[in-house]
Amino acid sequence: MNPASPVIAFDNLTKRFRNFEAVHDLTLHIQAGSICGLLGPNGAGKTTAMKTLLGFLRPTSGSVAVDGAPVSPQTFESLSYVPETDGLFGELTVAQHVELNRRSQPRHDQQRAEELLGVFGLDRRKRVRKLSKGQKTALALVLALASKPRVLVLDEPSSGLDPVFQRVVLDLMIDAASEGGTVLFSSHQVGQVERAADHVAIMRGGRLLLYSDVDSLKGQEKIIEATFASAIPDLNGALRVEVVRRVEQAGNMVRISVKHDDGEIAQRLAPYNPTSIRIVDRNLEDIFLDVVSEKS
Amino acid sequence: MYYVEVLFARSRLFWFTAVALLVAAVFTYFVTFPPPHAHIVNNGQDVPFDGVLGFAGFFASIMASMLAATLNRDQSHLPYLWTRPTSRERIALTYIVVDVLTIIAAFAIIAGLCLLVLAIPPQNRTVYDEHTGVMLARSLAFPLMLYGVVEAATSWAPMRLAAAGGLIWPIGLAIDFLAEINLPFPLAQIFYAINIFNPMAYIAGMQMGGHATITGSTALPFDFNGQTYLAFAIFVVSCIIATYNWKRMQA
Numbered sequence: 001m002n003p004a005s006p007v008i009a010f011d012n013l014t015k016r017f018r019n020f021e022a023v024h025d026l027t028l029h030i031q032a033g034s035i036c037g038l039l040g041p042n043g044a045g046k047t048t049a050m051k052t053l054l055g056f057l058r059p060t061s062g063s064v065a066v067d068g069a070p071v072s073p074q075t076f077e078s079l080s081y082v083p084e085t086d087g088l089f090g091e092l093t094v095a096q097h098v099e100l101n102r103r104s105q106p107r108h109d110q111q112r113a114e115e116l117l118g119v120f121g122l123d124r125r126k127r128v129r130k131l132s133k134g135q136k137t138a139l140a141l142v143l144a145l146a147s148k149p150r151v152l153v154l155d156e157p158s159s160g161l162d163p164v165f166q167r168v169v170l171d172l173m174i175d176a177a178s179e180g181g182t183v184l185f186s187s188h189q190v191g192q193v194e195r196a197a198d199h200v201a202i203m204r205g206g207r208l209l210l211y212s213d214v215d216s217l218k219g220q221e222k223i224i225e226a227t228f229a230s231a232i233p234d235l236n237g238a239l240r241v242e243v244v245r246r247v248e249q250a251g252n253m254v255r256i257s258v259k260h261d262d263g264e265i266a267q268r269l270a271p272y273n274p275t276s277i278r279i280v281d282r283n284l285e286d287i288f289l290d291v292v293s294e295k296s
Numbered sequence: 297m298y299y300v301e302v303l304f305a306r307s308r309l310f311w312f313t314a315v316a317l318l319v320a321a322v323f324t325y326f327v328t329f330p331p332p333h334a335h336i337v338n339n340g341q342d343v344p345f346d347g348v349l350g351f352a353g354f355f356a357s358i359m360a361s362m363l364a365a366t367l368n369r370d371q372s373h374l375p376y377l378w379t380r381p382t383s384r385e386r387i388a389l390t391y392i393v394v395d396v397l398t399i400i401a402a403f404a405i406i407a408g409l410c411l412l413v414l415a416i417p418p419q420n421r422t423v424y425d426e427h428t429g430v431m432l433a434r435s436l437a438f439p440l441m442l443y444g445v446v447e448a449a450t451s452w453a454p455m456r457l458a459a460a461g462g463l464i465w466p467i468g469l470a471i472d473f474l475a476e477i478n479l480p481f482p483l484a485q486i487f488y489a490i491n492i493f494n495p496m497a498y499i500a501g502m503q504m505g506g507h508a509t510i511t512g513s514t515a516l517p518f519d520f521n522g523q524t525y526l527a528f529a530i531f532v533v534s535c536i537i538a539t540y541n542w543k544r545m546q547a
Contacts, residue, residue, distance in 0.1 A: 056378060056547045077381040087375035089300060096303065103299050104380045 013062035037193030040203035080144035090129030113146035133160035353435025359402035364446035437527035444534030452541035468496030
C-alpha cells in the first residue's frame with residue numbers, strides 16, 4: 001500500500017433504502033495514525049456509513065476501501081469493530097467471549113485481554129446478559145483491543161459508560177493511534193471528539209457537511225469576548241461584516257463568533273470603550289452547532 | 297467460530313438427554329415395579345428395530361426444531377460474527393455441521409436408551425430385519441430435512457424468526473393433510489407440489505406395526521427409498537440456500 005493512500009476511504013458513497021437515502025455522496029479519506037471523530041445528530045448516516053465500510057451493507061453507488069482494497073475476511077485480521085449495539089452472546093460468560101476471541105482472531109493477545117478486563121473491572125464468570133449496558137460496551141472494547149488492531153472502527157464507543165470509563169476509552173483510542181493505528185469513531189458527544197480526535201467529520205441528513213483537522217478548524221474560528229462597564233451599546237453597525245457568524249449577549253459581555261480574526265473586529269469595537277477584549281479559540285461544540293444549523 | 301455453536305448445541309443436548317433419561321428411568325421403574333393394582337402381562341415380545349429407529353428419528357427431529365433457524369438466531373450477533381477473519385460461508389457451514397452432528401447425537405442417544413430399556417426384564421427381543429438400513433436412512437433424513445428447510449426459510453430474514461422450528465410442525469402437518477385429501481383442481485396439485493418440501497410428509501411415510509410396514513407417503517412422488525433420497529437432497533440444497541442467503545444478507 002502507498003504510504004500516502006488513506007487507510008479508510010469512502011468514495012462518493014451513497015446508500016439508499018427504498019426511497020430513503022441514508023448516506024449521500026460521501027467522500028472521506030482517513031490517513032494512517034489518525035483519529036477521526038464522526039459527529040452528527042441521530043439519523044445523520046454515521047452508523048450506515050460505518051456498516052457499509054465493514055461490508056454489512058452494500059453501497060447503492062460509490063465505493064469503500066480499507067488499506068486500498070474492498071473489505072474481505074482478511075481485513076478483519078487487523079480491523080476491529082465495536083458496534084453501537086453490543087453484538088455479544090447473552091448466554092456466554094465474559095471468559096467465554098475472551099476464549100471465542102482467542103479462537104477466532106489470530107492476532108488475539110491474551111495478556112492484553114486480561115489487562116483490559118482488569119482496567120474495566122469485568123467479572124470473568126458473569127454471563128453477558130447480566131452485565132449492564134456500559135459493561136457490555138466495555139467487554140466489546142476489550143475484545144476489539146485485545147486483537148491489537150491497526151484499524152479500529154467504533155460506533156458510539158462510550159455509550160453507557162460512566163465518565164471515568166469514557167475517559168479510559170478515549171485514552172485507549174489515543175494509545176492505539178500513537179502506535180500507528182487508525183481510528184474512526186462516531187459520537188454524539190462533541191467533547192469526546194474534541195479530546196481524542198485529530199480530525200472531525202460532521203454529517204447531517206446523510207451528507208458530509210465538514211471534514212477538517214480539529215486544531216486548524218478551532219484555530220481559524222475565534223470568539224471575541226468584549227466586556228463593557230455598563231450596558232452593552234448598540235454594536236449593530238460595527239458588527240455588520242461578513243466574518244461575523246453569531247453575536248450573543250450575556251449581562252454586560254458580548255460574544256462574537258468570527259470565521260477568522262485579523263484584528264478588524266477589535267478595531268471596530270474600540271470606539272465603544274469596552275473594559276476588556278479577549279480573543280479565544282472557538283470550541284468544537286460551537287463549530288458543530290454552527291455547521292449543523294447553517295447547512296440545515 | 298464453531299466454539300459458540302458448540303456451546304449452544306451442547307447445552308441443548310444436555311437438557312434433551314436429561315429429559316430423555318428421566319423419562320426412560322420413570323418408564324423402567326414402572327415396568328420393573330408396577331403399582332400393586334396394575335395388571336401388566338408382558339412375557340417378552342418382539343420389538344422391531346425399525347420401530348426404534350423411527351422413534352429415535354422422531355425425537356431427533358425435536359432436537360432439530362430446537363437447533364433450526366440457527367443462522368437467523370444469530371442476527372443480533374452479526375456485528376461480532378461478520379468481523380472475524382473467516383468467510384461468512386465458512387461460519388455458516390461450521391454452524392450447520394455442528395447442528396447436524398448434534399442431531400445425529402440426539403438420534404443415537406434416543407436409540408441407545410430405547411435398546412437399554414428394551415433389554416430390561418421381561419426381556420423383549422429386538423428384531424432386526426432387511427428394512428433396518430433403509431429405516432435408519434429415513435429416520436435420519438426426516439430430522440435433517442426439517443432442520444434444512446427451516447434454516448433455508450429463515451436465514452434470509454432480518455427479523456428474528458426463532459419460533460419457526462416449532463411452527464413447522466402444525467403447518468407441515470396441515471399441508472400434508474391437505475395434500476392427502478381429494479381437493480379440487482388446481483388446489484390438489486398445488487398442495488402436492490408444496491408437500492414435496494414439507495418435512496412432515498416424510499415422517500408420515502413411516503408406518504409401523506408389529507413389524508414395520510415400509511410404505512412411502514401417498515402424498516409424495518417416488519417410492520419409500522426415492523422419498524428418502526429426496527429428503528436428503530432437499531436437506532443438502534436447503535443448507536446451500538441458507539448459507540447463500542445468510543452471506544448475501546444486509547445487516
